[in-house]
Structure formats: C-alpha cells, structure tokens
Amino acid sequence: MSGPPAVTxxxxxxxxxxxxxxxxxxxxxxxxGDEVRAEWIEGSGVRxxxxxxxxxxxxxxxxxxxxxxxxxxRRAGVTSGERGIGLRVxxxxxxxxxQGGSAASAVAGAVATNALLGSPLGRWALIEACLDAxxxxxxxxxxxxxxxxxxxxxxxxxxxxxxxxxxPVPPDLFVVLVRPDQRMRTADARxxxxxxxxxxxxxxxxxxxxxxxxALAAGDYELLGRAIxxxxxxxxxxxxxxxxxxxxxAALEAGALGxxxxxxxxxxxxxxxxxxxxxxxxAAMVASHAAGGRRAESVVxxxxxxxxxxxxxxxxxx
Amino acid sequence: MSGPPAVTxxxxxxxxxxxxxxxxxxxxxxxxGDEVRAEWIEGSGVRxxxxxxxxxxxxxxxxxxxxxxxxxxRRAGVTSGERGIGLRVxxxxxxxxxQGGSAASAVAGAVATNALLGSPLGRWALIEACLDAxxxxxxxxxxxxxxxxxxxxxxxxxxxxxxxxxxPVPPDLFVVLVRPDQRMRTADARxxxxxxxxxxxxxxxxxxxxxxxxALAAGDYELLGRAIxxxxxxxxxxxxxxxxxxxxxAALEAGALGxxxxxxxxxxxxxxxxxxxxxxxxAAMVASHAAGGRRAESVVxxxxxxxxxxxxxxxxxx
Numbered sequence: 346m347s348g349p350p351a352v353t354x355x356x357x358x359x360x361x362x363x364x365x366x367x368x369x370x371x372x373x374x375x376x377x378g379d380e381v382r383a384e385w386i387e388g389s390g391v392r393x394x395x396x397x398x399x400x401x402x403x404x405x406x407x408x409x410x411x412x413x414x415x416x417x418x419r420r421a422g423v424t425s426g427e428r429g430i431g432l433r434v435x436x437x438x439x440x441x442x443x444q445g446g447s448a449a450s451a452v453a454g455a456v457a458t459n460a461l462l463g464s465p466l467g468r469w470a471l472i473e474a475c476l477d478a479x480x481x482x483x484x485x486x487x488x489x490x491x492x493x494x495x496x497x498x499x500x501x502x503x504x505x506x507x508x509x510x511x512x513p514v515p516p517d518l519f520v521v522l523v524r525p526d527q528r529m530r531t532a533d534a535r536x537x538x539x540x541x542x543x544x545x546x547x548x549x550x551x552x553x554x555x556x557x558x559x560a561l562a563a564g565d566y567e568l569l570g571r572a573i574x575x576x577x578x579x580x581x582x583x584x585x586x587x588x589x590x591x592x593x594x595a596a597l598e599a600g601a602l603g604x605x606x607x608x609x610x611x612x613x614x615x616x617x618x619x620x621x622x623x624x625x626x627x628a629a630m631v632a633s634h635a636a637g638g639r640r641a642e643s644v645v646x647x648x649x650x651x652x653x654x655x656x657x658x659x660x661x662x663x
Numbered sequence: 664m665s666g667p668p669a670v671t672x673x674x675x676x677x678x679x680x681x682x683x684x685x686x687x688x689x690x691x692x693x694x695x696g697d698e699v700r701a702e703w704i705e706g707s708g709v710r711x712x713x714x715x716x717x718x719x720x721x722x723x724x725x726x727x728x729x730x731x732x733x734x735x736x737r738r739a740g741v742t743s744g745e746r747g748i749g750l751r752v753x754x755x756x757x758x759x760x761x762q763g764g765s766a767a768s769a770v771a772g773a774v775a776t777n778a779l780l781g782s783p784l785g786r787w788a789l790i791e792a793c794l795d796a797x798x799x800x801x802x803x804x805x806x807x808x809x810x811x812x813x814x815x816x817x818x819x820x821x822x823x824x825x826x827x828x829x830x831p832v833p834p835d836l837f838v839v840l841v842r843p844d845q846r847m848r849t850a851d852a853r854x855x856x857x858x859x860x861x862x863x864x865x866x867x868x869x870x871x872x873x874x875x876x877x878a879l880a881a882g883d884y885e886l887l888g889r890a891i892x893x894x895x896x897x898x899x900x901x902x903x904x905x906x907x908x909x910x911x912x913a914a915l916e917a918g919a920l921g922x923x924x925x926x927x928x929x930x931x932x933x934x935x936x937x938x939x940x941x942x943x944x945x946a947a948m949v950a951s952h953a954a955g956g957r958r959a960e961s962v963v964x965x966x967x968x969x970x971x972x973x974x975x976x977x978x979x980x981x
C-alpha cells in the first residue's frame with residue numbers, strides 16, 4: 346500500500362431531485378461542502394475520529410463517510426493491513442438539510458480514503474462506493490453523490506449498472522439554496538411519495554426532464570425555468586414544508602427561472618440567470634420565510650464544475 | 664381572401680412515442696408521406712373530393728384532412744366565402760399503421776388550406792389546428808403532427824399551451840420502419856396502457872427521455888440506443904403485436920441502436936447509425952417476421968428535417 350500519510354478531501358453541496366428530476370438529476374453547488382481528512386492510525390479497519398457533528402454516529406458502519414471508506418476498501422480489494430484508517434469529518438453542510446450533506450460526507454470520505462491508499466479506484470468505482478454508502482444512509486440514489494464527486498449537473502440514466510450523463514452547464518446559471526430552520530429526514534420525505542402515479546403525470550414529468558436537458562444543452566434559460574415543474578415529489582412534500590410555497594412564489598416573483606425542493610428538503614432551491622438576480626431571489630425567499638416567522642439561511646453559488654477534490658495532503662499534521 | 668387557385672402540400676411519415684417518449688417525442692421520416700391538394704370549388708365549407716382511401720370517410724368532419732382544414736378556417740377567423748374548399752388526398756402512408764398517417768393527412772390538409780387562403784396562419788397556429796384534428800381522430804397528442812409539420816425530432820414539453828422543443832438531429836441517424844401485415848387502431852392501443860404506473864417506472868422513463876435528449880444533443884449514438892427503453896407503453900402493447908419482440912431482437916442483433924413500437928403500432932421502428940446498417944436492420948426485421956409467417960414491409964430513411972412543404976401550386980389543373 347502506498348500513498349501519503351494523510352489526505353484531506355472536500356466535496357461540495359448538491360441539489361438532488363432537480364425539479365422534475367426526482368432521483369435522476371442532481372447538481373453541485375459552489376461554496377459550502379464537507380471535508381474529510383483520512384489518516385493512518387494504529388489498529389485496523391476504519392475509525393471515525395471526528396464525526397463532524399455531535400448528532401452524527403461515531404461508528405464507521407453508520408457514518409456516511411465511514412461507510413464510503415469501507416466501500417472503497419472493499420471495492421479496491423485491499424485491507425488496511427496492520428494500520429487502520431482514521432477519518433475526521435468537518436461538516437460544512439447541515440444535517441438532514443436537503444443539500445446533499447450525507448453524499449458530500451460519503452464522497453469526501455471515499456476520495457480521501459482512495460487517495461490515502463494510493464488511488465486504486467477510478468472515479469466510476471468511487472461513485473459506486475459512495476452509492477453503497479448512500480444506500481445504507483438515504484437510499485440507493487446517485488443524484489447527490491454523482492454531482493458531489495464529478496461536479497456539474499448530472500443525469501442518472503440508470504443506477505444498476507451505473508450509467509450517467511454529465512449535462513452542459515450554461516455559463517450564467519446560478520443556484521440559490523434557502524434552508525428554513527427545520528429538519529427533514531430523508532426517510533420521512535420518501536414516505537410521502539406516491540407509490541403509483543397517473544400515466545399522464547408520469548409522461549408530463551418525463552417531458553419536463555427532457556425539456557430540462559434540452560434547455561441545458563441549448564443554454565435556453567427560459568425553457569429551463571419552464572421545465573422546473575415537478576408534479577410527483579413537490580406536491581407530495583410541499584405540505585411537510587411550512588412556507589415553501591410562499592418562498593417559491595417569492596423566488597419566481599423576484600425573477601427566478603424556477604424553484605422547487607432541494608433533495609427531500611427542507612432546503613428549497615431556485616435557479617437564476619446571473620449572480621445579481623440570484624442574490625435578489627435569495628433575499629426574497631428569506632424575507633418570505635421571515636414574514637412567516639421562520640428563520641432561513643441562504644447560499645448563492647454557481648454550479649460547482651470541479652466536484653470533489655483534495656484540499657491538502659495533511660502530511661504536516663500526521 | 665387571396666392566394667393561388669389550388670395548392671398541394673406534402674407531409675412526411677412520423678414516428679410517435681419515440682422509445683420512452685410516449686406522447687412527448689416524435690420524429691419525421693424522409694420518404695413516404697401524405698399529399699393533399701386544396702382547391703377552390705363551388706359551394707361553401709370544406710369538401711373531401713378524394714379521401715385517399717376507400718375506407719376513409721368522405722365527410723370533412725370525420726377525415727383528418729378535412730378536420731384540419733376546418734380548424735385552419737376557424738383559427739384564421741375566415742370563412743371560405745362564396746367559394747368552398749375541396750380536398751383531394753393521396754395517402755402514401757398506411758391506415759392505422761403507426762406511421763403518423765392521420766397526422767400527415769391533417770398536416771398536409773392544414774398546410775394546403777392555409778396556403779390556399781394566402782397563409783394567414785403561422786406554423787405555430789398550424790400545429791394547433793392539426794392538434795384539433797388529431798384530437799377528434801386519435802387523441803390530443805402532438806408527437807406526430809409536430810414533427811410532420813416542422814420536421815426533425817420534436818419534444819413536446821406541454822400541449823396546453825403548446826411548448827415544444829426541436830431537438831438536434833445527429834448526422835448519421837437513420838430510421839427503420841417495419842410494418843407487419845396487421846392493423847392497429849390507436850384507440851385499442853391506448854386502451855391497454857396502464858392508467859397508473861409505479862413511481863420507479865415513471866422515474867426510469869423520465870431518465871430515459873432525459874438521456875435521449877442528451878444523446879441527441881451530444882451526438883452520442885450509443886447513449887441514444889441505451890435510452891430507447893420504454894417500460895410503460897411497449898410492455899403493455901407488445902402482446903398485441905405478434906412477432907414484435909422477435910423483430911426487435913433481430914434489429915438489435917443486426918446492429919440497431921434501439922428499437923420499439925412506432926406510435927401505437929403495428930409498425931416497429933429502429934434507429935441505426937448509417938444507411939447501410941439501417942438497411943441491414945430492416946432486412947433482419949422483415950426476415951424475422953417472415954420466419955413467423957408474417958409479411959412485413961420496411962422503409963429506411965433519414966430523419967426528415969424539412970417537414971411539411973408545398974409540392975406544387977396545382978394551378979395548371981384548376
């Protein structure tokens with residue numbers, strides 16, 4: 346086994362379920378993210394040295410980052426030998442926030458662990474490893490892990506076997522994330538999804554996904570906005586999210602191209618053309634929540650085109 | 664009212680329900696089509712002078728072409744005055760064949776009538792007029808009329824109000840149409856469609872539509888083929904189409920990118936890269952039907968990028 350004595354990897358926030366793209370379209374957002382430092386330690390296996398948050402588990406088998414590290418070891422066909430791997434997580438993303446926090450922890454954990462091992466896995470295998478971790482934490486969906494790892498906007502054509510498409514990112518596209526002071530467990534948000542959908546709704550949803558992809562390819566911002574029309578998840582989940590409908594209306598009023606729930610919420614996202622408009626949209630959404638007596642935090646960022654990256658070899662600390 | 668004394672318009676065959684794009688993606692095929700000659704006649708209103716086939720109705724209100732002509736008059740806000748409009752239809756497409764025959768008749772009828780009137784309607788209004796006609800004949804779906812009128816590959820984001828996207832056409836894309844000796848009424852084919860679909864199927868279908876659009880934009884033929892994976896209509900209808908499954912398997916075996924039912928059948932379509940391969944695919948599909956004791960006819964063509972067009976002013980005959 347080769348590689349440096351310690352590495353730190355960063356993975357960005359991501360919007361899963363982009364508009365009509367429930368489970369199948371995700372995008373990475375420049376700015377906040379999770380960071381994981383992987384280092385050799387005494388002992389064996391994977392140990393969480395710092396889970397990143399008091400409420401996150403300290404067992405590797407229950408922490409997204411630890412699960413991803415274990416999956417990397419398994420998929421790389423290596424054991425850590427006489428040494429163990431310790432992970433220190435720095436959570437930049439909220440827990441149960443709908444900003445791809447567990448995916449970012451998994452991706453950063455996988456990338457750091459892989460680098461520590463001398464990079465036996467390619468990006469494809471890393472996504473699979475993160476999918477293993479997500480499956481245990483939030484369900485086998487790649488719409489957060491794929492953009493968090495690869496960056497950009499990703500369409501998942503299929504998960505088993507994995508078949509994904511990186512979609513073009515129009516240059517002026519900005520993303521607004523607004524998180525009201527509320528938690529939403531992914532499992533709860535999934536429970537309200539309909540098991541069956543009327544055929545007409547299914548076909549409408551498919552048409553919106555097609556239109557969204559066409560809009561990204563053509564740089565057609567207006568069409569992109571019209572295609573953010575989710576009739577499966579948003580109607581089912583909006584009722585769980587106080588103030589969402591009003592904040593979305595405020596976003597559109599302020600010039601957003603479109604707006605919907607990010608992942609399973611409670612974060613809402615909006616897309617806007619240009620940073621200035623995106624800032625106005627963010628302010629309008631936060632003000633809408635304030636008018637309803639709810640605190641909300643906003644982030645405005647371009648689409649993160651880089652995805653996960655090493656941020657330091659950490660050797661000076663090891 | 665201005666315009667020439669008679670005009671003839673042609674509209675090409677089209678594949679509706681392209682793969683996963685049930686009701687929402689259609690493409691025009693170079694080669695066969697329907698032709699309608701519109702001319703001034705004594706009397707008033709619209710009259711079908713030649714329905715184009717012994718089994719087609721002679722009443723304008725029941726013939727796709729007559730319905731479209733009437734819709735053009737209505738939408739243009741004009742009456743034919745003291746003169747009537749006579750339509751002569753030349754069917755190049757089979758009845759109930761799944762090649763967009765009623766759409767082609769409607770489109771050619773609308774385009775010819777519009778030209779006869781001095782072209783009061785633009786293309787957008789013409790699509791709406793054809794939708795009116797299709798609604799009466801086969802249901803309010805634009806996945807045949809839009810490509811028959813505009814050419815190319817069309818995604819319908821929405822029908823009310825109409826919002827469509829013309830998708831890029833990769834240069835080497837060829838279409839194979841194989842029609843076994845069988846009829847399929849659109850109404851019967853629609854009756855077998857499930858009213859509800861499992862959420863997972865709906866999301867898979869949406870992902871395929873997105874992948875199909877991405878593949879067309881990127882010229883990725885392999886991805887296009889993988890995306891031709893319809894899990895809503897094809898499983899429901901395949902049982903009504905003797906030999907379809909075998910012909911599809913033969914198409915893939917012969918190098919087709921993908922294959923599915925064209926419109927509501929019985930025609931099957933296949934996509935292939937290059938004319939030579941498309942010809943091989945067509946031969947394999949016809950041979951597969953022959954092995955099952957069924958006669959089948961094939962057409963191979965590029966995507967028709969021109970759509971409906973005037974083919975002669977007919978003035979010498981009027």
